[in-house]
Amino acid sequence: xxxxxxxxxxxxxxxxxxxxxxxxxxxxxxxxxxxxxxxxxxxxxxxxxxxxxxxxxxxxxxxxxxxxxxxxxxxxxxxxxxxxxxxxxxxxxxxxxxxxxxxxxxxxxxxxxxxxxxxxxxxxxxxxxxxxxxxxxxxxxxxxxxxxxxxxxxxxxxxxxxxxxxxxxxxxxxxxxxxxxxxxxxxxxxxxxxxxxxxxxxxxxxxxxxxxxxxxxxxxxxxxxxxxxxxxxxxxxxxxxxxxxxxxxxxxxxxxxxxxxxxxxxxxxxxxxxxxxxxxxxxxxxxxxxxxxxxxxxx
Amino acid sequence: xxxxxxxxxxxxxxxxxxxxxxxxxxxxxxxxxxxxxxxxxxxxxxxxxxxxxxxxxxxxxxxxxxxxxxxxxxxxxxxxxxxxxxxxxxxxxxxxxxxxxxxxxxxxxxxxxxxxxxxxxxxxxxxxxxxxxxxxxxxxxxxxxxxxxxxxxxxxxxxxxxxxxxxxxxxxxxxxxxxxxxxxxxxxxxxxxxxxxxxxxxxxxxxxxxxxxxxxxxxxxxxxxxxxxxxxxxxxxxxxxxxxxxxxxxxxxxxxxxxxxxxxxxxxxxxxxxxxxxxxx
Numbered sequence: 001x002x003x004x005x006x007x008x009x010x011x012x013x014x015x016x017x018x019x020x021x022x023x024x025x026x027x028x029x030x031x032x033x034x035x036x037x038x039x040x041x042x043x044x045x046x047x048x049x050x051x052x053x054x055x056x057x058x059x060x061x062x063x064x065x066x067x068x069x070x071x072x073x074x075x076x077x078x079x080x081x082x083x084x085x086x087x088x089x090x091x092x093x094x095x096x097x098x099x100x101x102x103x104x105x106x107x108x109x110x111x112x113x114x115x116x117x118x119x120x121x122x123x124x125x126x127x128x129x130x131x132x133x134x135x136x137x138x139x140x141x142x143x144x145x146x147x148x149x150x151x152x153x154x155x156x157x158x159x160x161x162x163x164x165x166x167x168x169x170x171x172x173x174x175x176x177x178x179x180x181x182x183x184x185x186x187x188x189x190x191x192x193x194x195x196x197x198x199x200x201x202x203x204x205x206x207x208x209x210x211x212x213x214x215x216x217x218x219x220x221x222x223x224x225x226x227x228x229x230x231x232x233x234x235x236x237x238x239x240x241x242x243x244x245x246x247x248x249x250x251x252x253x254x255x256x257x258x259x260x261x262x263x264x265x266x267x268x269x270x271x272x273x274x275x276x277x278x279x280x281x282x283x284x285x286x287x288x289x290x291x292x293x294x295x296x297x298x299x
Numbered sequence: 300x301x302x303x304x305x306x307x308x309x310x311x312x313x314x315x316x317x318x319x320x321x322x323x324x325x326x327x328x329x330x331x332x333x334x335x336x337x338x339x340x341x342x343x344x345x346x347x348x349x350x351x352x353x354x355x356x357x358x359x360x361x362x363x364x365x366x367x368x369x370x371x372x373x374x375x376x377x378x379x380x381x382x383x384x385x386x387x388x389x390x391x392x393x394x395x396x397x398x399x400x401x402x403x404x405x406x407x408x409x410x411x412x413x414x415x416x417x418x419x420x421x422x423x424x425x426x427x428x429x430x431x432x433x434x435x436x437x438x439x440x441x442x443x444x445x446x447x448x449x450x451x452x453x454x455x456x457x458x459x460x461x462x463x464x465x466x467x468x469x470x471x472x473x474x475x476x477x478x479x480x481x482x483x484x485x486x487x488x489x490x491x492x493x494x495x496x497x498x499x500x501x502x503x504x505x506x507x508x509x510x511x512x513x514x515x516x517x518x519x520x521x522x523x524x525x526x527x528x529x530x531x532x533x534x535x536x537x538x539x540x541x542x543x544x545x546x547x548x549x550x551x552x553x554x555x556x557x558x559x560x561x562x563x564x565x566x567x568x569x570x571x572x573x574x575x576x577x578x579x580x
Contacts, residue, residue: 057463
């Protein structure tokens with residue numbers, strides 16, 4: 001498995017921002033939006049066939065024309081103050097039939113991403129993902145952060161709407177970040193990179209719905225823009241959020257009445273802090289029942 | 300060679316053709332065709348791929364009291380200079396698995412061509428003339444196959460949300476190595492998928508026998524196909540509703556709601572019962 005480069009730019013200590021799909025596709029949406037806004041150029045890609053099952057065959061006039069795989073691409077942008085390296089994975093490598101990457105394949109891909117970071121002189125890596133939270137979809141998503149080193153935490157706390165994971169109400173000091181958005185930060189630490197994972201809040205009752213959750217991506221992008229010192233246009237996310245309103249309303253309509261009432265209660269109180277642990281357990285249990293019963297297929 | 304490949308014999312092969320069949324395509328067509336070739340041509344297993352990296356191995360599957368365990372074996376038929384590969388489709392590490400097959404094909408067997416056998420579910424009637432399709436890895440092989448009863452002009456793109464077949468992945472991997480290869484696709488009427496379709500594998504074997512000069516006597520399959528058609532005629536005579544549904548398919552009409560399911564169930568049940576009776580008698 002190799003990395004094929006289509007360009008070899010000179011970059012000055014770029015920051016690398018990485019996204020793979022996950023809950024609400026929060027990370028990958030964030031990075032892709034940033035890629036479009038800064039008009040990043042393609043740098044190269046990881047050869048896919050050893051990681052993925054193909055997703056499309058094209059046959060023309062009886063002859064195999066092409067076989068397409070999920071892409072894992074690098075992009076770059078030279079900015080006035082800071083250069084950027086971006087990585088977008090269309091899928092997490094599917095090891096042993098699990099939803100999120102783990103084990104040897106995931107570790108290998110994480111190392112390949114970091115090989116590119118190292119090659120271009122990058123020392124700091126950002127990943128992003130979902131923070132499943134006891135919040136309501138009408139509320140602004142907060143951004144939880146974790147880092148590879150204690151000294152990075154005070155910097156992260158200084159950004160508007162950013163919180164340390166341990167500061168979030170009701171959370172213990174211990175947690176985990178599933179899949180490559182988490183694993184990459186671990187491997188980055190092992191290899192001596194600075195690493196930060198920014199997680200946008202998604203309401204617990206939407207965490208198993210197969211839709212993107214752009215509100216969280218928007219919040220993560222705001223924090224990233226502040227970190228990078230760039231200005232970003234939120235119009236695309238605003239439009240997506242408007243479009244998602246109807247879909248979310250549809251999902252909620254299919255929930256049993258008691259779940260809907262408890263969800264709506266969060267909105268009226270508008271303060272996540274007042275949600276009790278019993279509420280959390282009750283909703284988790286009943287949402288699981290709802291999806292296991294096939295209700296999720298109707299969404 | 301790779302430790303994931305285990306040789307039990309080293310048959311002498313000149314420049315063979317390889318036929319590939321998987322155990323889980325519709326109607327188990329590839330499995331039946333490769334089984335037929337191994338039986339009729341006296342194929343001997345000589346090599347297998349170890350399962351540990353490619354299958355869950357978290358227990359075994361039992362179907363009708365019989366234990367099923369993943370198998371991935373190469374058989375040699377030296378007299379016909381033919382290699383047959385029969386396998387359970389891998390659950391993961393697909394590219395590595397396909398590469399191992401191609402390592403054996405290329406480095407040990409020095410194959411000249413590879414054909415995979417697969418089926419596709421068709422909405423047509425079993426009485427309609429069967430069309431056999433080929434997807435080739437190169438225009439050169441397409442040209443070479445022009446003298447056979449094979450439709451070679453297919454255009455296809457995987458629809459959104461779908462995934463290519465393992466045979467397409469295999470064809471791509473073989474093409475990357477420059478091995479002339481083709482996928483053979485045979486439509487199976489949807490209501491015969493759970494039962495049997497001797498006419499479909501007769502068609503594949505007819506092509507292979509002709510192309511590879513195997514000299515197969517397919518009379519047995521002609522009889523099986525004829526017998527099956529008679530059985531379906533019996534169902535049609537006994538059940539006017541089934542006759543009417545098949546009649547619609549024969550005239551190219553759309554089926555009404557639930558008609559397809561009813562046809563598949565009734566015909567499938569009948570053929571399986573008839574098969575059990577004849578095998579127990």
